[in-house]
Amino acid sequence: MNADNAQPALLVDPAQRIFKVARRNFVDPEIYEAEKERIFDRCWLYLGHSSELPKPGDFISRVVAGRSILFTRDSKGQLRALMNTCPHRGAQVCRERKGNAKSFQCFYHGWVFGSDGKLRSQPGEDSYPEGFKDRETSNMQAAPRFETYRDFNFVSFDRNIIPLVDYLAGAREYLDVICDQTDAGMSIVAGSQEYSIRANWKLLTENSIDGYHAATTHASYFDILMNTTDNLSTGRMGGFGHDLGNGHAVLEYGAPWGRPVAQWIPGWGEAGKSEIGRQYDKLLERFGKERADRIALMNRNLFIFPNLVVNDIMALTVRTYFPMAPDYMVINAWALAPNDETSWARKYRLNNFLEFLGPGGFATPDDAEALEHCQRGFKNSKEAQWNDISKGMGKDKPSYNDELQMRAFWTQWNRQMFPTPIPQIKGVAA
Amino acid sequence: MHSVSRSDVEDFLFAEADLLDRWRLPEWLTLFTDDAKYEVPCTDLPPDASPDSSLFYIADDRIRLGERVKRLMKRTAHAEFPHSKTSRIVGNVRIRARTDQEMEVSCVFHTLRTKDGTTDLYFGTSNYRLTTNGEDFLIREKRCLLGSEGLRPHGRISIVL
Numbered sequence: 001m002n003a004d005n006a007q008p009a010l011l012v013d014p015a016q017r018i019f020k021v022a023r024r025n026f027v028d029p030e031i032y033e034a035e036k037e038r039i040f041d042r043c044w045l046y047l048g049h050s051s052e053l054p055k056p057g058d059f060i061s062r063v064v065a066g067r068s069i070l071f072t073r074d075s076k077g078q079l080r081a082l083m084n085t086c087p088h089r090g091a092q093v094c095r096e097r098k099g100n101a102k103s104f105q106c107f108y109h110g111w112v113f114g115s116d117g118k119l120r121s122q123p124g125e126d127s128y129p130e131g132f133k134d135r136e137t138s139n140m141q142a143a144p145r146f147e148t149y150r151d152f153n154f155v156s157f158d159r160n161i162i163p164l165v166d167y168l169a170g171a172r173e174y175l176d177v178i179c180d181q182t183d184a185g186m187s188i189v190a191g192s193q194e195y196s197i198r199a200n201w202k203l204l205t206e207n208s209i210d211g212y213h214a215a216t217t218h219a220s221y222f223d224i225l226m227n228t229t230d231n232l233s234t235g236r237m238g239g240f241g242h243d244l245g246n247g248h249a250v251l252e253y254g255a256p257w258g259r260p261v262a263q264w265i266p267g268w269g270e271a272g273k274s275e276i277g278r279q280y281d282k283l284l285e286r287f288g289k290e291r292a293d294r295i296a297l298m299n300r301n302l303f304i305f306p307n308l309v310v311n312d313i314m315a316l317t318v319r320t321y322f323p324m325a326p327d328y329m330v331i332n333a334w335a336l337a338p339n340d341e342t343s344w345a346r347k348y349r350l351n352n353f354l355e356f357l358g359p360g361g362f363a364t365p366d367d368a369e370a371l372e373h374c375q376r377g378f379k380n381s382k383e384a385q386w387n388d389i390s391k392g393m394g395k396d397k398p399s400y401n402d403e404l405q406m407r408a409f410w411t412q413w414n415r416q417m418f419p420t421p422i423p424q425i426k427g428v429a430a
Numbered sequence: 431m432h433s434v435s436r437s438d439v440e441d442f443l444f445a446e447a448d449l450l451d452r453w454r455l456p457e458w459l460t461l462f463t464d465d466a467k468y469e470v471p472c473t474d475l476p477p478d479a480s481p482d483s484s485l486f487y488i489a490d491d492r493i494r495l496g497e498r499v500k501r502l503m504k505r506t507a508h509a510e511f512p513h514s515k516t517s518r519i520v521g522n523v524r525i526r527a528r529t530d531q532e533m534e535v536s537c538v539f540h541t542l543r544t545k546d547g548t549t550d551l552y553f554g555t556s557n558y559r560l561t562t563n564g565e566d567f568l569i570r571e572k573r574c575l576l577g578s579e580g581l582r583p584h585g586r587i588s589i590v591l
Contacts, residue, residue, distance in 0.1 A: 097474065098474075189483070189484060189485050190475060190479070190483070190484040190485065191471065191472035191474065191484040191485030191486060192485070192580075193580075194472075194473070194474075194580030194581060194582065195581040195582065195585045195586060196580075196581065196582040196583050196585040198585070219506040220501045220504050220506040220507050221501075223504075223506070224500075224501065227497075328583070330582060331585075334485065335485045343482065343483070347482040347483070350481060350482065350485060350486075350489070351481075351489070353485065354485075354486060354487075354489055355494070358485075359487060359585060359586040359587055360488035360587040361488075362497070362498070362501060364586070365508075365509035365510075365586040365587075365588040366507070366508040366509050368509065368585055368586050369508045369509040369588075372546075376546075
C-alpha cells in the first residue's frame with residue numbers, strides 16, 4: 001500500500017515535548033482507504049442501545065462502517081445484529097428504518113426470515129433439497145462479533161478481536177460512572193439527530209475531547225450562559241484529562257452549567273431543587289459521598305476508540321460517526337436519560353441538551369464550522385505539514401484543557417495504521 | 431380572525447422570509463408574541479411530537495429565540511460569520527383552521543443557503559399559529575418540519591428556517 005511508503009504520520013519526541021500529526025492524515029485518499037481496513041474493520045463499533053428495542057420483534061436498520069446492519073430483538077427477547085442482506089441473491093432484506101415485525105420478507109424473490117435471521121420459507125420450496133432451510137448458509141448472517149456492555153451494543157467485523165470488556169480498558173469504569181446515575185436503567189429518548197460535517201472524521205474525535213477550544217469557539221454560548229446568571233452553578237471547576245488505554249480517553253471536570261443528575265442551578269427553581277436533591281440523595285445512599293459527588297457534579301467527555309463519544313455534561317449524549325470520504329463524515333447523536341426521572345427532569349434535560357448540543361444548538365454549529373475550516377486549511381498540507389498537539393506534554397496530571405486525550409487517540413491510530421514503524425526516520429511513534 | 435384572506439397571510443409570510451434573507455433578525459423577532467415558540471423536530475419524529483419528551487434540533491421559547499437572534503448577530507457566531515446568503519421561497523400557503531383569536535397556517539418552504547462556495551437546500555413544511563395585535567399578525571408558534579432524511583449533507587441549522 002502506498003500509504004506505507006510516505007512520510008511519517010506522527011512526529012513524537014517526549015524529551016523535547018514534541019507531538020505532531022501530519023495533516024496528510026486528514027486528506028490523503030490512501031490513508032482513508034487504509035483506515036477502512038486497519039481501523040474500522042479491526043475495532044468494536046457502536047451499533048445501538050438496548051433500550052431502542054424494548055419489545056420482541058422490534059428492529060432498527062442502521063449503517064455501521066458502510067455495512068447495512070439489521071439490529072433486532074428476536075421473539076425470545078434476544079438482541080441480534082444481522083447483516084442486512086439476503087443469503088439468496090444479496091438484496092437488502094429490511095428497507096424500513098425501524099418498526100416491529102414477526103418476520104422480514106425480502107421483496108426480490110420472497111424469502112422470509114424470522115427476527116433471529118433464520119429462513120422460515122421461500123417460494124418454490126419443492127425445487128430445493130430437503131433440509132435446505134436447516135443449513136446455516138440459508139439464514140441471514142450475523143455480524144461476525146456482537147457484544148454488549150451495560151446496554152451499549154457493539155459489533156466488530158474482526159472475528160478475532162478481543163472481548164468487548166477487555167477492549168474498553170479504562171473506558172469501562174467511566175461507562176460505569178455514567179450508567180450508575182440511576183439504578184432503574186437508561187433509555188435513548190425518541191428523536192435522532194442525524195447530521196454531517198464536511199471534514200475528516202478524526203477532526204470530530206479531536207473536537208469531542210478538546211477542553212481547550214471552548215473559550216474561543218463557544219464564546220457566544222458562554223455569553224448566553226453568563227447573561228443569565230440563573231443558569232450558573234457555583235460548584236467546583238476544572239479537572240483533568242486521562243488516557244484510558246487502547247486509544248480511549250476522557251476529560252473529567254467541573255463546569256458551571258446545570259446537570260440533570262445532579263447539579264442544581266437557580267434557573268430550575270424550587271421544583272428543580274427538590275428533584276435534583278432527590279436524585280443526589282439516592283446517589284449518596286447508593287455510593288457514599290465521594291462517588292455520589294463524582295457522578296453528580298463532575299462532567300465527562302468520554303471517547304471510545306475509534307468513533308464513539310458519550311458526553312455526560314449538561315445532558316447525556318451518545319454520538320457516533322463514520323467517514324464517507326476523506327473530507328465528509330456522517331454523525332448520529334441521541335439523548336440518553338434515566339428511566340426513573342420525572343417528566344419535569346426530562347423536560348429540563350432536553351432543554352439543556354438543545355441549548356448547547358446538536359446541529360441546531362448554540363455550540364455544535366460552531367464546532368462544525370471550525371472543523372470544516374481545518375479541512376480547508378489542510379489544503380495547504382504539502383507546504384504546511386504538521387498539527388501540534390503537545391499542550392500539557394510532560395505534566396504529571398495534564399489538565400482537562402491540555403491535549404493528552406488527542407495524543408492517546410493518535411498513538412493508537414498510528415499503532416493500528418502502521419504496526420511497523422518506518423525505521424529510517426527518527427522520532428516516529430512506534 | 432375570520433376576515434383574513436389567504437393573500438393577507440401570504441403577504442405576511444413573504445415579508446417574514448424577506449427579513450430573514452436580509453438578516454434583519456432583530457426586526458424579525460418583533461413578529462413573535464412573548465409566549466412564542468420556534469421548533470424544529472428531528473426528522474424521525476411524528477409531526478406533533480413534544481420537545482418536553484422527545485429530542486428536537488431546535489425548541490426555543492421566546493427567551494431563547496431572543497438569545498438565538500443576539501448570537502447570530504455577533505462575529506463569534508462562527509458558523510454564520512460572515513453571514514451566509516439565503517433565498518427563501520414560501521408557497522402552498524393554506525389556512526388550516528381559525529378562531530376569533532388565532533389561525534393555523536401551513537406552507538412549504540425551500541431555503542437555499544450559500545457560504546464558502548457551497549450551496550445547500552433546506553426544505554419542508556412550516557406550521558404556524560398566528561394571532562394579531564389588532565393591526566399586524568404575530569407568530570405564536572412556528573414549527574418547521576424538515577422534509578429531508580436527517581440534516582445531510584448540510585449538517586446544521588445555523589440559519590433561521
